[in-house]
Amino acid sequence: MKRLKTHTAIICSLFTASIVLYSCTTKEKANVSENKHFxxxxxxxxxxxxxxxxxxxxxxxxxxxxxxxxxxxxxxxxxxxxxxxxxxxxxxxxxxxxxxxxxxxxxxxxxxxxxxxxxxxxxxxxxxxxxxxxxxxxxxxxxxxHYKKPIGSGKYHQEWLAMHQSKEKQDALQRFKEAKLGMFIHWGLYSQAGGLWKGTKINNAPHPGPKVAEWLMYAFQIPREDYRALAKTFNPDKSFAENVVKLAKDVGMKYIVITSKHHDGFALFNSKHSEFDMVDATPYKADIIKELYNACLEEGIDFGVYYSHGNDWMDGSDGNYKNIKKVNDSLGIYTHPNGKNLWDPSENTHESYLENKAYPQIKELLTMLPELRLIWFDGTGFTTEAQAFQFYKLVYERNPNVLVNRRVGYAFGDYLDAGDNKIPSASETLEKYWETCGTTNNSWGYKSYDDDWKSPKELLYYFVDILSKGGNYLLNIGPDGKGHVPETSAENLRDMGKWIHQNADAVYGTTRWKTPNEGQEETLLDGTGHRAAKGFKRDFTSKDFWFTAKEHKVYAISLTQTEGDILIKSLKKGEGDIEQVKVLGSDKILSWNQNKNGLQTTITGVPKDALGYVIEVTLKNN
CATH class of the missing domain: 2.60.120.260 (Galactose-binding domain-like)
Known part of the structure; x- marks a missing residue:
């Protein structure tokens, strides 16, 4: 009997780590009793x-x-x-x-x-x-x-909701909504390798899993000590922070999120809870997170950090895989090993990793960066409902102004992300504000041989599509080991930025209008692998428009250099009384006619090298 009770206790303690579900996006429900078994x-x-x-x-x-x-x-x-x-x-x-x-x-x-x-x-x-x-x-x-959408018991929901709905969180969320465009930076020890290990490209690595550069250690199942040796030669240029912030400014990005610790467990900041960090393990001997934070503050750019809390291939053991698998096998559930170090796990437990590294490092970041704006958690893995909530609560108690993304786990995030390089359909209804993170080629970290760069027009299309659907775009750069951003990536971003700066009124602080777009059907971006395999094929016509709105204005965005008459069908008579029509970036007021077919006007003078234009329509009433 004693053995049976022990077995039952183990199973009970692990159940929340699997496919048990609860969604904070549903209507508020009463808390589950502390004593009720889930x-x-x-x-x-x-x-x-x-x-x-x-x-x-x-x-x-x-x-x-x-x-x-x-x-x-x-x-x-x-x-x-x-x-x-x-x-x-x-x-x-x-x-x-x-x-x-x-x-x-x-x-x-x-x-x-x-x-x-x-x-x-x-x-x-x-x-x-x-x-x-x-x-x-x-x-x-x-x-x-599905194992990627864990929903818990609901016992923490009321407490989470009170924090999420606090004035501090909601003010932070409003600031985030107005920003619209951010810079993601995937950068670390793996950046030196450029997507290769001992002459073999990561795409040809012998083990399954994502073939993006920051997964180098996993794809080649590199022993921890061999990987640790990469830190001895990681010595980027001192100009990294200054250069990256300037690029973000040129593009019109309002916030930056950098990988303070990715799945490999290496911290870009000075940590007292691990010697596997920028100061202790590299010849750089300085805290690059603090340097980038200070550079952002000087330029008025909001700062956020990515932190892999569930996966840590250096110190996170097997990510609790064996324990979870034992329970799942008894229930007929497949235990997905993706992202777990099963080739050379550290000898500690996953629980001790959380207590001795992950939680303390989050506290360090919050203390070191008092004006931090968000923490972008990732690698949920087998994090339990209680552990995910502890991460959220820990952040709130130390700085309630810091937003937490949904990948903290169990729907405890303050906002959603649509997925890596994924854009939701205009018809989807999302219960929280959302963001799409995307790449400029087909990898997040630096991959020396990936030259499949997204053109300025393609990048702008994704951004405009996201704007019209009411979200944010967190667009990634992958600097090399010296901290240099690949030239083509930077050039394409700056070209996109020219359009953004000229048409800023149609971007920052806008919301989704009642009609997101008109013309061709949307070309959905469905993941990093999707774009890598199929490329991007879309012709833009003078009949395609995407819409944003702000106060009493509607912005109709075209990605063409149209000359002559245009018809915007969604602004037909009955869809708002028009007061004025103009092209953004010009003081010239356009003549127009609004009838049952739409808004008719004439466009002239759009530069041939422009990525498109925006019609600003002022309504007499909101």
Whole structure:
């Protein structure tokens, strides 16, 4: 009995680290009692075959979920009837896909749990329909939350909400909303390698995982001591901070976020809780985070730090992988190893890493940088609900003016990010303000051989698309080991910046208008790998417009050098009484006509090298 109780206690303590879900974007719910056990299976939907409506080989059910989120589908069968790689057709609401069954886990002695790779989103708590067409003899289907979208018990929600809704946080969020454009900097020891290890490109690395330069240690499974040796030669130019801030200023970026510690565990600041940092381990012998912070303050640019809290390949052990896997195996859940150091983990526990390095380093940053504006957490991994909340609360208690992004975990962030190089559709409804982080080529850290640079027009298109949908763009640079930004990257950003400075009124402090855009269908950016594989192909026409709004003005943005008559359909009669029409950057007032077809006016004098123009429409009333 004692052994059983011990086993149960271990499982209970680990459940919150897996797919147990709670969303802070749903309506406020009462706190869960401190004594109530929270089982991760509480949010599962189990559909028994015996309860299905059957038509031929198609089985159908109706069901409801407690929390809208991303889910995956699992099929439970027995050894005797399981058919490997059988093609199965699945329909969930309007979402349809076809996939093969893959044997994953054996549980309860003779049950096989097979998980489909497809992810599907359920956006409300209304009744859903699911059907599956298969000849396989199965017992049940399980709908479980996707491992990247953990939702907790809700016991911390009220306390989090009070902090999130505080005046300090909301004022900080308003400042963030008005900024619109920021600079992301991925820079560290990996920057010296330039995406290569012992002559092999990271794209040809022998191990699975992201093939972006900052994942060098992971992709080649470099032993910790071998990787630590990189610090001995990391000695960038002293002009790094000054040069980077000048570039941000030239582009029109209002805030900067730099990787103070990435997944490799190396800190760019002077830390008392690790010697694997800029001051103790490198010949540079100075705190480059403090230098960049001071340079930003001098130029009036807001400063933020990225901090990998869940992953630390140097001191974070295996990221709690083995413990989590033990529990997940018993439930038939695949434990994703991505981002975990399983080749040379440190001897400490993940819990001791948090207590002795991660939490203390966050405190150090908050103390050292009193005017810090945001902390961009990353690498959630197997961080528990309690640990994620502790990070958020720790930040708030030391400086309530600092924003926290959603990757702190369990929806405790003050704002959302759409994902790496991802832009949401105009039709999506997001419950919090959001940001997209993006690259200027196809890597975040410096990759010496990646010359697939996004043109100024492509970068501007992504920015304008994000503006029209009401978000921020955090656009990345990846300096080399000396701190130099690749020339083409800097040039393209500055060209984009010329348009931004000329059309600043249509950018800063604007909001989404009732119509985001008109013309061609949106070209969605769907991840770093998506752009790398498919490139960018889009023709811009005089009929394409994106809109932003501010007070009693609407801005119609075109990415062409149109000459002659134009028609803006979304500003037709009945969509607002127009007082004045002009082109931003010019004092000339345009003649115009508003009718049932739209707003008609004539454009002349747009420079041939311009990336586009903006029509400012002043309305008589808001």
């Amino acid at each position: 089982n991760q299976t509480d949010n599962w939907i189990v559909l028994d075959k015996t309860d299905a409506t059957k038509e031929g080989h198609t089985f159908s059910w109706t069901f409801e979920v407690k929390t809208p989120s991303d889910y995956v589908l699992q099929l439970v069968s027995t050894e005797a009837y399981f058919k490997n790689n059988e093609s199965v057709k699945i329909k969930i609401g309007a979402q349809e896909f076809e996939a093969s069954l893959l044997k994953n886990h054996l549980i309860n002695g003779n049950e096989i749990v097979s998980e489909f790779k497809n992810i599907f989103s359920i956006k409300n708590t209304e009744k859903q329909t699911l059907s599956i067409t298969t000849e396989a003899d199965f017992k049940s289907l399980r709908i479980i939350p």
